[in-house]
């Protein structure tokens with residue numbers, strides 16, 4: 008250990024303390040100094056960074072912040088406008104438009120080339136603006152749930168260090184920070200002190216196994232080892248799996264490894280794709296192929312039928328362009344940003360990655376952990392039992408010894424809720440009033456009957472997030488070492504010794520019943536039960552009673568004020584006894600209690616560190632039962648999700664009995680609970696099949712949780728995961744959409760796409776509805792645009808072949824396309840049908856394209872009827888004057904049919920589904936443009952003219968027929984609720 012902090016006090020406070028000072032070069036460390044610190048010893052690093060073990064003063068930190076800038080990853084800053092513009096041009100449709108524009112320019116069709124350029128500029132400009140706004144709102148939302156770091160700073164040079172929770176952006180080189188389970192490493196750091204610290208560096212190395220880190224003073228020279236393998240260095244972006252550490256920040260902002268890797272990969276490297284994006288990509292590539300096919304097809308057909316040559320190319324290009332849904336990215340960005348803002352404002356749900364809304368909308372299975380999500384994770388000790396099942400305070404005493412010393416020695420910034428509850432119960436609260444409720448009163452008299460050997464001298468640490476201030480005194484015990492809890496091992500161990508009693512160490516282990524029993528060979532005997540007095544947990548040279556466990560004399564020596572029960576000794580843990588104990592634990596679990604087993608062992612004192620392999624040959628001391636409270640909104644949330652067609656699965660590390668009981672209490676039928684053993688025995692397809700039939704998985708390790716999510720996804724389910732702890736991290740990463748409560752640990756919040764800022768679980772239902780809303784709206788936009796465009800393309804291809812002249816000039820085709828696109832922007836404000844919100848919203852390319860094709864044919868039929876009407880009503884259609892009128896007529900008809908389609912192909916009915924005013928206005932404006940443009944002074948420039956009034960009468964009749972046909976044939980399909988996913 009390099010140093011011991013001088014008892015820093017903790018506070019959570021605003022980002023900046025004291026007045027802002029200008030940078031002073033004397034105190035500031037330059038970036039160049041930070042580059043070669045990897046191999047320096049801890050003291051050398053501190054010296055070169057101009058800091059010390061007590062951390063920087065606030066003034067020094069201010070200066071450094073001004074010098075080095077904020078600790079943010081450059082690639083995660085909003086992209087510049089030109090960069091965004093270039094990115095939008097890379098979109099497949101835009102790329103095809105560009106190609107078609109170049110082709111038009113090559114054949115000197117300048118009009119077409121100009122209109123295509125305008126189209127590209129308008130759609131990219133609008134897209135950039137919409138995406139900029141969406142990113143800004145997403146960044147604002149992310150800020151609301153941004154991670155903080157525990158930093159040690161001093162008010163002035165002579166003051167004592169204080170622990171502060173600061174936004175990670177304000178960290179500077181030289182800051183001394185604390186790391187604990189669930190923390191994201193906020194910058195590149197050099198460890199000064201570490202206790203059983205493991206970090207996950209997958210984000211940097213791709214390696215999923217946790218790496219052990221140690222504060223080696225003189226770094227080991229690992230030949231060939233990269234920096235990531237050096238035990239004394241931790242890097243920004245990695246996450247703390249277990250243990251704790253104190254470290255000095257060596258690099259921030261653009262100088263961290265993470266920032267550099269991010270830069271090398273490019274801002275969009277490794278970007279995730281949502282379910283909606285996948286579907287749209289599928290549709291897009293079919294359309295792009297179609298677009299590329301149209302010009303050669305038109306040219307070939309025209310050459311064969313009409314004998315025309317390259318002169319038709321601009322028209323062919325315009326027809327191909329007409330197929331493009333240019334405004335899709337604009338509408339997507341606007342819809343997502345708008346919904347995310349509404350969710351944040353009305354339901355306190357923060358969507359950190361906007362496309363996650365699509366996944367929320369498509370989600371049909373939600374896996375959730377139990378503790379901290381369905382329950383509040385504020386357990387209280389309910390009972391303490393000896394192995395015979397009798398109330399026994401002594402067990403609480405040992406559990407508290409374990410909790411206290413694992414917290415103290417592992418230097419955890421925040422206590423685990425179970426440890427907190429145990430320390431609370433053992434902390435000497437006043438006797439409870441008679442008749443208090445079972446949940447508050449420990450059945451064994453454990454919590455309320457005075458101290459049981461653990462005494463709180465000064466409380467207050469828990470409120471400000473640190474146990475540093477909390478000075479607990481354990482009657483006579485001193486901590487030697489700790490192996491903190493980890494969710495794969497499911498136990499925690501404190502090694503303690505009694506002052507003055509040299510040569511002996513006592514291991515105190517607590518954890519999940521099965522896991523502790525697996526490590527026990529003997530059982531403690533209390534209250535006159537027959538036992539082999541002096542039975543030893545290991546080595547046969549010391550007994551439990553000798554260790555102080557339960558013997559009145561021992562407790563007296565220890566100075567603990569409790570009144571321990573008598574212990575007669577220990578006896579071997581037979582198979583029958585193990586079964587009895589497991590059944591006893593299961594019975595308690597079925598009451599909804601969380602049960603921890605507590606065991607001890609005496610060992611000869613040793614100098615070297617303790618390892619998990621030492622957690623063997625223990626004596627079972629008894630059980631501590633804790634009662635957790637159900638989250639008040641959990642029942643409503645679960646039934647709301649079921650109503651929305653989402654299957655909920657509980658995937659927990661807890662006991663099967665506890666999990667099943669919690670489900671029953673929440674109105675969820677647990678069915679047969681599947682345990683870890685069965686999960687491990689099955690291959691992926693079998694597990695997927697079982698997972699679909701199972702509601703509750705218990706005793707899951709973090710990897711089991713992730714595997715269940717993965718197999719469900721592989722089986723075709725859009726799977727979400729709701730979790731709050733470090734043990735949920737792999738599953739959150741594996742899920743299509745990760746959700747966590749606002750008070751989840753940093754690393755979980757960082758991994759989740761959606762954060763429930765409040766504790767209201769029913770907000771998940773609102774988030775799902777918002778996702779379905781987005782997908783529904785965008786599906787409507789796509790269906791209308793593509794159907795209409797496809798119909799026009801067929802009609803134009805047919806007319807092109809049937810007529811001796813072009814049915815529309817290329818510029819007119821493109822102008823019509825531009826008008827339709829502009830009107831379609833109104834869909835960003837659409838409301839989907841209520842029935843679309845009841846089922847997972849999934850865009851299925853085959854269904855979608857089938858609809859587009861069928862409707863396209865109907866639309867083309869209407870166009871061709873008008874074409875016949877025009878041939879009949881426009882005089883001298885075979886002369887140029889007649890052709891101008893023909894073009895105008897078809898332009899008018901096209902825009903009016905598109906306006907009709909905007910209104911009639913929207914799903915839903917009834918008053919509540921009235922078309923939003925903005926869509927009605929856009930449709931009306933589109934129709935008006937179609938009618939008025941040929942009558943306006945612009946008409947000659949656009950190659951159009953006014954039409955005979957007879958045409959308008961016939962047009963009205965054809966459109967009425969078209970609307971009626973749409974109403975009767977296509978609209979029922981549109982109204983039909985989506986098939987369940």
Ligand SMILES: Nc1ncnc2c1ncn2[C@@H]1O[C@H](COP(=O)(O)OP(=O)(O)OP(=O)(O)O)[C@@H](O)[C@H]1O
Nearest residue numbers: 376377378423492494497499517518519659660661
């Ligand atoms: N601090 C701790 N010390 C010792 N044992 C613990 C501690 N915390 C949890 N356990 C034991 O390990 C088991 C698994 O814990 P884990 O944190 O993986 O899941 P959980 O909190 O029970 O449930 P969930 O997965 O729903 O969050 C717990 O059921 C409990 O028996």
